Amino acid sequence: MASQVAPPIAPPIPGTHIFDGAAAQKGYALNAMCFSFNEAANRDAFLHDEDAYCDRFGLTPQQRDAVAQRNVLAMMAAGGNIYYLAKLAGIFGLNVQDVGAQQTGMSVDAFKQMLLDNAAAIPTRETARG
Amino acid sequence: MAKVIGGVFTSHVPAIGGAIHRGAQNEPYWKPFFDAWPPVREWLGEQVPEVVIMFYNDHGLNFFLDKMPTFAVGAAAKYRNEDEGWGLPPFPVPPGHPDLSWAIIEKLVAEEFDITTCQDMLVDHAASIPLALAWPAGEAPVKIVPIAINTVQHPLPSAKRCLALGRAVAKALAEWQGDETIMVMGTGGLSHQLDGERAGFMNPEYDTFCMDNLSVDPDALTRHSVHEIVELSGTQGVEILNWIAARGALGDKVHEVSRSYHIPISNTAAAVMVLETEAARAAGKAGAEKTAELA
Structure with a gap:
């Protein structure tokens, strides 16, 4: 019988969470709830009774806490994927700069400035035509 | 015989849709991005594509984690864009081209790509916004074949596999007996990361490497693993x-x-980039010379 060989483990990327099979299993209920927010009626139902709505999707206690605290990093630790979480954030009127500021521990203004500062690193080059 | 003219490559950030709906194209924040589009539209006006093969990723409108295809090819006569959770008005989506979809599907499977086929498919902002940017007047005057690539749930297909997928589509288009003018779109990126403590990460150097090589040496982009692309480009930069x-x-x-x-x-x-094929270049030159003669 062939021995099992563990796949090579890529070194972690600081501050970066790969949404893999383990996360997808762990986060299924939370992500399913967020996916439901594509429909306005479901967004309204969540706002009307958050606890009941979380119950309907069977969120784990960890996921419930993370949602109650509006804590994006905690939602990710509970298996949340940002593409689905963005739909939840939208209900609270938060955009991706707000969410980025929260995760990096910066003010929204400081986070936006950091985004702008990335422009300084653009290599200079003449625009090609032809 | 069909003519493949080239491709339009663009970011597809949902906020672009918001800016279009608000009419914010000339605001200082948005103008540098929207200024990319007049030359694109000029090229489209010269080449007049009738079909768009749209390579994009779904962000949780059509696909959820219950069923997550690595490669999905639309085979519908009609596609729709719907509310993605933010209540923005849906963009108009042009009709499909089922016969061409099935020709592509046949070729991809013959080339040993085990794809998913979709006869009922919503297309999200990653497809609808690029079309709205290219044809701002309303529904794009084209038919579309959407091809969705999983960039959400790892493991993702490798860059090498994605390039090979595209090359198999090229074979399908070369064999297609229709006489349409066909273009491709590739949407998403470039570097960005929405999640984690590294949120806000961008990498102009890597983006420039991608843009410099896209036309002349696309294989150079396949030398990085998906993990390396995430490191270089951000968790959502993998949309490259x-x-x-x-x-x-x-x-x-x-x-x-x-x-x-x-x-x-x-x-x-x-x-935002436009690449054109030799065939399109020859036609464009012929057209330009004809115009010059008439002038």
């Missing part, structure tokens, strides 16, 4: 896979027609 696949569909030799790169829109390093 859509660009790589779209580039593959254009065949070997293409020319860069236009390029725009601007930081930031939303949390993203935004890029």
Whole structure:
């Protein structure tokens, strides 16, 4: 019988969470709830009774806490994927700069400035035509 | 015989849709991005594509984690865009081209790509916004074949596999007996990361490497693993896979027609490029010479 060989483990990327099979299993209920927010009626139902709505999707206690605290990093630790979480954030009127500021521990203004500062690193080059 | 003219490659950030709906194209924040589009539209006006093969990724409108295809090919006569959770008005989506979809599906499976086929498919902002940017007057005057690539749930297909997928689509287009003028779109990116403590990450150097090589040496983009691309480009920067696949569909030799790169829109390093095929270049030159003669 062939021995099992563990796949090579890529070194972690600081501050970066790969949404893999383990996360997808762990986060299924939370992500399913967020996916439901594509429909306005479901967004309204969540706002009307958050606890009941979380119950309907069977969120784990960890996921419930993370949602109650509006804590994006905690939602990710509970298996949340940002593409689905963005739909939840939208209900609270938060955009991706707000969410980025929260995760990096910066003010929204400081986070936006950091985004702008990335422009300084653009290599200079003449625009090609032809 | 069908003519493949080239491709339009663009970022597809949802906030672009918001800016279009608000009419914010000329605001200082948005103008540098929207300024990329007049040259693109000029090229589209010269080439007049009738079909768009759209390489993009779904962000949780059509696909959820219950069923997550690595490669999904639309085979519908109609596609729809719907509310993605933010209550924005849906963009108009042009009709499909089922016969061409099935020709592509036949070729991809013959080339040993085990794809998913979709006769009922919503297309999200990653498809609808690029079409709205290219044809701002309303529904794009084309038929579409959407090809969705999983960039959400790892493991993702490798860059090498995505380029090979695109090249198999190129073979399908070369064999297609219709006489349409066909273009491709590759959407997403460039570098950005929405999640984690590294949120806000961008990498102009890597983006420039991608843009410089996309036309002349797309294989250079396949030397990085998906993990390395995440490191270089951000967790959502992996959407470059859509660009790589779209580039593959254009065949070997293409020319860069236009390029725009601007930081930031939303949390993203935004890029817009047009590449054209030899066939389109010859037609464009012939057209230009004819115009010159008439002048």
